Amino acid sequence: MILAEQFVDKKVIQRFRGEVTTAALLQHPNIVPVHEVGLHAGQHFFSMDYVEGQSLAQLVGDRPLPPTKAAHYLKLIAEAIHYAHSQGILHRDLKPSNVLIEAATDQPRVTDFGLATRIEGESSLTLTGQVLGSPGFIAPEQASPDRGKVGRRSDVYALGAILYHLLTARAPFQGGSLPAIVTQVLNSEPISPPLLNPSVPRDLETICLKCLEKEPGRRYTTAKELADDLGRFLNGEPVHARPVSGAEKVWRWCRRKPALATLGVVVLFLVIVVGFGTPIALVRINRARLDAERNLYAADMRLASQALRDGAIGQVQELLGAHEPRNGAEDLRGFEWRYLRHAADQTGLVTHQLQGLRATQIFSNPRLIVIGGTLYNLQEETSQILAWDMTTWAQFPLKLPPQRTSERWWWYPAQQAALSVNDKDRTMEVYRLPTFEEVSVVPVPGKASQAAVSKDLRTLAVGFQDGDTHRILEWDMAAGSQRGVFGKYQAKVTYLAFSPDDSVLVAACDDGEIGLWSITQGKALLSPVPDSSTTEQDWNTPPFFGPGLTRLYFSRGNERKALEVWDWSTGKLSVAYQAHRGELGAFAFSPNGAVLATAGSAEVIVLLDTKESRQIDAMPVNGAMITSLAFSPSGSLIASASRDHTAKLWDVKTQRELATLGGNDDQVNEVAFTPDEKSVITLLGNGKIKVWDLRAVLGRGVLWRTTNMIEGLIVSAGLAVA
Known part of the structure; x- marks a missing residue:
């Protein structure tokens, strides 16, 4: 529907109804149909099928699809767009987020004909001065009217841009602003897909780049021709598209x-x-x-x-x-x-390279945890765990007990514990890491959703379903008996944790509710009230305890962009840090608990005073999203991991960048220091674990930080860039 309709003029309403009516004419298995257009309570609306599944943008994330799967999806999408064209309708806003993959059938379905129009140009409505479509996926003639008339081949261009995204996990053109992207669309050639993903076959690259030709006449005439060529590729037949000749490449280079x-x-x-x-x-x-x-x-x-x-x-x-x-x-x-x-x-910088666990899906990356002299690498979604002795860097031969198909593993290396959860028998076996010595067998009243283990391995807390509610079981593992069952939550308990002194338990639920319980007193504590102004409380970063005895930190979701602090002794809720943009996803306390570092997608690392809940300083990172932060054992250094394939070292006192740990072939998901502060450990998305010699890295960092002198050296040698 049109929100805030009282603030829009009649032309916008006329455009809304005209475009929706246009989309409602389409009936195709790979197009999400529009069923009804109308007016209710003074607001114009339309209804369409609900498609359960992800969009192509969500499915790809930052990892390209296999070439054959990408070609299969785009063939079906191209056939759907050809059908729309045959009905006289252009889409004009094709992009990965406007294509849904139906979970039940794995079939793509095109949606959002919000910019659709009749090919014959029946509507006289225009948006003067605006670029119609999404900048990274629009054809040059959509970006500038000087490039010609928008037509079927404009949608063919967008189909090629979608194929490019599926093969490389990025749009053909990227930039920091709309004008920058539009300039590239009009004047630049896209990077060849095999340079970004070497697994892309030559024929599929040729098909993709033919769609992305600047001149409409050089593209496929129709979406059907594109679909047919993709079919030839999938069947192992020669494709009709031909790569750009050497002479044409020279001419384009001369123009650029x-x-x-x-x-x-x-x-x-x-x-x-x-x-x-x-x-x-x-x-x-x-x-x-x-x-x-x-x-x-x-x-x-x-x-x-x-x-x-x-x-x-x-x-x-x-x-x-x-x-x-x-x-x-x-x-x-x-x-x-x-x-x-x-x-x-980099000779001598990386002392050891280990093979850890690969990321299985977006937003569920494996973790690195350093406990004593042991490095753990665990993947909660697949119940996998690896461990190394950080003295010799030899891998521990972890021998898990025999496991039944109804069991799954939960790992708690910080407490030196592992839980084997048997949903069928409603039991939970507790083992001591890394020897897997059995500690206790705990009966659970219902299906377990989350658990927490105290540091002394005496207390186990388990969230479970009890009919229509969700509750928490407290179990004394030393005595082998139940202490009690407490809490009645409407949503599933998705996170449990003990405070540093094991005296308080925090529970976080799917609906954003947080519960605090005194373990020593056996009673509920004052808990923050769920935020009713937003439904986005996804707990991508679960609540965590601060160094104070009565403080809990949490970030309720990407909409709020805030790190909040709850003091359960006073019932006071305050904001420790409010980000202006981006999300918060990485947090780390200094060893003495006086400083909390936080970062995320806002390209800045913020240092907070935990006692006064105020910002001390900020360090601009000028790069991609920060995925992990870690303080050195002495508290003098911070290490940050980033999606731009680098990790960096920072001086806490001066907030200066000291060194960059580069040369990685995938994004860096986790970073940690060894307890002796002699090494930095990085975990890449492909599972590679690198152990860096900290002293050598900092020594080499002196060279990295002084490379500004190169320009002076070049000028002094009589060299100048024209």
Whole structure:
């Protein structure tokens, strides 16, 4: 429906009804149908089928789909769009978030014909001055009216952009603002998909790039032609699309790089002059060539300097390798080249590389936990756990007891405990890690949803379902008896935890309710009231206890963007930190509990004073989302992990970046320090665990932080970028 309808004019309402009526004409198995358009209580509305499942954007996340699956999905989508075109309707806003994958059938279904229009142009309504569609997926003619008329091939372009996203987990063009993206759509060529995902076959790349041609006439004429070519690819037959020729690539390069192209023409002209035997021309050619090589060298050294600061070690090595002298050419390498090569050399930085557990799905990454001299890597969704001795870095041969199919494992390495949950027998067996010595067998009154173990392994708390309510069982494992059952919650208990002194238990439920219970006194404590202003209380980050005896921290969801503090002794709720944008997803206390570090997608690490609940300082990270934070045992350093494939080290006192741990082939999901503070540990999305020598990293970081001097070195050597 149109919200706040009193604030919109009649043209918007007319456009709404016209577009919805247009979409209602479509009846296709891969298009979500519109059933009713009407007016209720003064508000215009329409109704459509409910499709249970994820959108393509959610399904892909940051991991590309297998090429054949991507081609299969897009073939069905292209056939649906061809049907819409045959009915005289353009979609004009095709993108991954507008395609739903039905969970029951694994079939794509196109939705949101909110910008749909008749191909014949029956509606006279326009949005003057606005770009129709989503910037990363619109055709050049949608981005600028100067590029021609929007038609069927505009939707073909968007289908190619969706295929590009499925194969690379990103849009063909990205930028920090709408104008930046539109400029790329109009003037730049997309990065070849195999450069971002080497598993993309050549034929599928050719199909994708044909759809993304700037000129509509170079694309598939219809969505049916695209679907047919995808069918040929899936059947192992030759596709009709042909890759861009070498001459065409040269012409496009000249259009994108007019300055270098002009230089090439000048050089060619000089070559012709030399061909006529003019010695002066030969001197000028050599001089122009040498100047061009020097300018290219200077530009590449600056790029390498920036790449080094960003942790892109592979890019640094590629740029440096391009300027190693070949075939008697002049050696332009100076001190700056050798300086960067030494700074990018990671020899001796990574002392051990282990193979841990891979991420199985988005937002459910494996965890790293350091306890004493043991490193644990666990995956809660798959009940897997690995462990290493951090003295020798040898893997512990964990021998799990025989497990029945009705059992699942819950891991609590911080308490040196493992729980085997048997839903069929309604029992829970408690074991001691890493030996799996049995501690207790606990009967559970209903199906268990969550549990918590005290540090002394004396008390077990279990959330379970009791009819229409959810309750908590408290069990004394030393005595082997039940202490009590408490709490009556309407929603499932999804998180339980004991306070640092094991005296208080916190329970978090699916509906956002939080309960606090005194274990020593056996009674309920004052608990925060659920936020009725929002339904988004997903507990991606569960509540956690602060260093004070009566403080609980929690973030209720992405809508609020706030870290709140509840003092159950006074019943006071306060905001410790309010983010202006992005979500909060990473938290870490300093060893003495005086400082809390938090970060997320807002590209900043914030330091908070836990005693006064105020912000101390902030460190801009200028990168992707922060996934993990950790203080060093001395409290002098902070390590951060990021989705941009790097981890960074920060000085807590000065809030300065000290070093970048780059050269990773996947995003960094977790980071931790060893107890002796000699090493930093990183866990990548592909399961690789790297152990970094902290002293060597900080020593190399001095070079990384001083790469700004490279520009001065280049200028002093007489090199300048034109």
